[in-house]
Amino acid sequence: MSTSQPQTNCYPLEHRAMIFRRVFFMFHHIRSKLKRKAIRTMAESMDIRGVCKPGYPGFLYVEGEDSSIRLYVKEIKRMKWQSVEVRRNVQETTPDDVCKNKSCKKETGRLGGPFTVIEVDTSEEMSKILRAAGLGEFLRKAMTGSHD
Template sequence: MAASEDSFKEKLTNSLTQQLSEYELLKSMYPNNDDIILTDTNILVDITNFVENESETEYTPGHLDFILNLNIDGSKLEVSVNLPSFYPSEEPDLYVRCNQLNRYQETTLNAELSNFLKENFVGEVCIYSAVSWLQDNLPKFTEQLANRASAYIIPESKCTDDDKFVRLWIYSHHIYNKRKRDEIESKAKDLNLTGFCLPGKPGIICVEGAGSDCKEWWSIIKSMSWKKIVIKMTETFEISEKEKEQKFHKFQEIHFPSSSVRSKHADMSGLSKYMDEHGLTEIFKNMFGISEI
């Protein structure tokens, strides 16, 4: 047991050491206070103490999560970065937002960046490489994609007919990144969808609304960089049944009071109770393979 714990800590220490080194490189390149903004201002101290073995508790530091603000040829980019504990062995969670791009250009940019990193930097630090790729490739999105943007909609065979009332149940390996969470919620509200997002590991999302709107929302969200994200279940109703079948009246990110502030894991017990309250007990059991004994 002790050997296993030592191996875990050695692997984690090595990962976090590489993360600190890469972060310091970025800080040397972008030294202004508003260039890099940490989500948790204490995280660097926590990670450093862990790496230097100064922490006397069993506490494992949280994720290094920050916003990198870039200006490339007059275009302002906000790069949301979330590094899993074992990055670079695990893939980083990146999402780029640029006000100069429309929704489809932005979605395409993130999809191509994700593919570039997966194809070239598995197991290697890659945030600076991502920045370099953005510097080299952003012009083609701002200049060449304008005429193609309106045509860029990813087909989704699992989404149902446009004239139906649809509820999608979506499972992700994890949802940590604040920018992604904001996008999940803002896109749902833009399309008049209702439901919820439970961040953590795993991440659970429910969206309900017109089939065409659900399809558009899913095409945008699934094109972000994810370790795994799938539609686990689809419920379909006639549009005339909407008033009876709709379970939510707005879209929101949900949290539960019993959850640990430090925990990165989703509160499944809280989710079970939440779904019970909305008349979705059977859906919860079906999603997670729970059967009556």
């Protein structure tokens, strides 16, 4: 009689692939300092990175773990806005080998740096950041309403 245990597909959490999501919002405007602070602090508490262009119109790009982004989107939509639209919402799965250590959240995504949403003054500045992160095509599709 064998004493070995049957193999399963259960791996420690740090060895599982991560479902990752990126979302691009367009707002009529983002002016309120309280909303701008909420955009940033919610991202920080949920391990999300992003870029926000306040003003008229307002734009917000965020990326992070799928469950965190879904909750973030829900909270953003719950706020009172003249108009808010999710222009692009893309999910991907990170390969297992990317998530072999506990810093998986820090290693995924295109934006570097701390978990927060940075503010920029112009759409051009936001575009440069996203293009430099390899998100030019994502941005183009978000702005034109193209679908995959």
